[in-house]
Amino acid sequence: MRKYQAIFMLLAFVTINTRAQEQVLLKDDAVSRALYNNFGIKVAKNQVEIAENNKSILNTGFLPTLTGSAGATYNRDDATIEFPGQFLESGEPRPDVELNQAEAQRYDSSLSLNFTLFDGMGRYYNYKSLKEQYQLTELQARETIENTVLQLLSIYFEVARLTENVNVFKKALEVSNDRITRAEYAFEYGQNTKLDILNAQVDVTNDSINLLNAQQQLSNTKRDLNVVLNQNLNESFEVDTVVAFIPRLQLDDFIAKARENNVALLQTKKNLLINEYDIKISRSGYLPTIGLNGSYGWNLNQSAASAFFPGTNNETYNLNLGARLTWNLFDGGSTNVRVKNAKIAYExxxxxxxxxxLEVDRDILNALDIYENRLSIYAIQEQNVVTNENNFERSREQFQLGRITSIEFRQAQINLLNAQTNKNLAKYDAKLAEIQLLQLTGQLLNVEL
Incomplete structure (x- = not known):
């Protein structure tokens, strides 16, 4: 008996000591940590930042372009100039002229300004499209956040379920250990046989294994939660096992407004607007482009002396202003093709x-049916626990009075154990069904869970 009591005391000590060091991780805190730390959410936020940069006026072509350029060249010549057949006044042949290290330099710099006044409204509609794409990226980030929160809460409630199961198995082990003590006392006084003690020991062994397995599953699931939260895998915590359901009237209001808030539908609306702007951008190819240009330049030429002319320095300043109208009267039909394709994409x-x-309406109706069904199952399982608790208490009284066998008592204990674990499963299944319904109605991030 002492061996089995030692096992129970060790399990109880480990559980109590672990819980003493753990803090309670509330659902809201878990969601906040995920929003701040989760890798997928961080990537989604970076995508939103990229889209925000893209919709800036700096990326639309509305602003002019200013280009600066400068250059310098250097040239040095060594030359010999001959005059065949030419004579001086004295009648002597004209001597050769040698030019050594004749240097020439050229320097230039300029600023060029180009500004498009009108491009058929292409830039305007492109700017509008970029704004819609930014909002679409925000919706995509929201979808990522919703999916991450749904994953987080699924694991969180699994931790809560396993936590309650551990408590159930712990109580079952307490009852089985108490049976060993009573069986040994009864055996000492000749009220039962050694078989009752052995049966009790077998049940303690089974309950100990069940408890150890539940604790192992709980530890593994906590690590899964730590991965979603992007924190230390060995971080230990308790979770809140209290579950509150949203009133049905509030759910009905969410369902009535689902088409206005569902993230998938909102994304399709944004894509529709973007396609509409694509049509207008394509049509801009039918219209002319009007632009202004200007330049200001400086040049300095320093030429070397030659055989006939002295060296010169030539410095010039240049200012140029112009306007240009470009109209592609016929581009082979490519603009027409782009417009037709954009219209088809819009359709x-x-x-x-x-x-x-249609799919969202179907999913909401299915999710609502599942939610109502799981709530009904949870209510039945709650009543089933009450029934099995009464049955177990009556059976324990009868067992202590010797009116039923240990096998009958064990069956009542197993029935209660199954009823309690089934109730835990039904409770969190119903809550997860509610969360999935909230996601479909677009309210997952707006309500307190």
Whole structure:
């Protein structure tokens, strides 16, 4: 008996000592940590930042371009100039002229300004499209956050379920250990046989194994949660096992406004606007482009002396202003093709929007049915626990009075154990169904869970 009591005391000590060092991780705290630390959410936020940079006026072509340039050249010549057949006044042949280290330099610099006044409204609609793409990226980031929060809460509630199961198995082990003590006392007084003690020891062994397995599953699931939270895998914590369900009237209001808040539908609406702007951008190819240009330059030429002319320095300043109209009267039909394709893409997006609306409506109705079904199962399991608790207490009284066998008592204990673990499973299944319904209605990040 002492061996089995030692096992129980060791398990109890480990559980109590571990819990004494653990802090309670509330659902809101877990969500906040995930929003700050999760890798997927960080990547999504960076994508939003890129989209924000893209929609800046610096990326639209509305501003002029200013280009500066400068250059310098150096040239040195060594030359010999001959005059064949030429004579001086004295009748002597004209001597050769040698030019050594004849140096010439050229320096120039300029500033060029180009500004497009009108490009068929292409830049304007592109700017509008970039703004919509930024909002689309925000919605995509929101979808990533919602999926991460759903994953987080799924693991969080699994930790809560396993925590409650550990407590259930712990109580079962306490009862089984108490049976060993009573069986040994009864054996000493000749009220039962050694078989009752052996049966009790077998049950303690089974309950100890069940408890150890539940604790191992709990530890593994906590590590899964630490991965989502991007924190130390060995971080230890307790979770909140209290579950509150949202009132049905509030859920009905969420469902009624689902089309306005569902993230998938909002994304299709943004894509539809972007496709509409693509049509207008393509049409801008039919219109002319008007632009202004100007330049200001400086040049300095320093030429070396030659056989006939002295060296010169020539410095000039240049200012040039101009305007240009460009109209592509016929581009082989490429603009027309782009416009037609953009219209087809817009029609496809309209069809996709209708399909997603239908699918979202279906998913919401299915999720609502699942939620209601799981709530009903949870209510039944709660009542089942009450029934099995009454049955177990009656069976324990009868067992202590010797009116039922240890096998019958053990069966009542197993029935209670199963009822309690089934209730835990039903409770968190119902809560997860509610969370999935909230995600479909676009309210997952707006309500307190």
């Amino acid at each position: 496809n997006q309209e069809l996709l929007k209708k399909q997603i609306e």
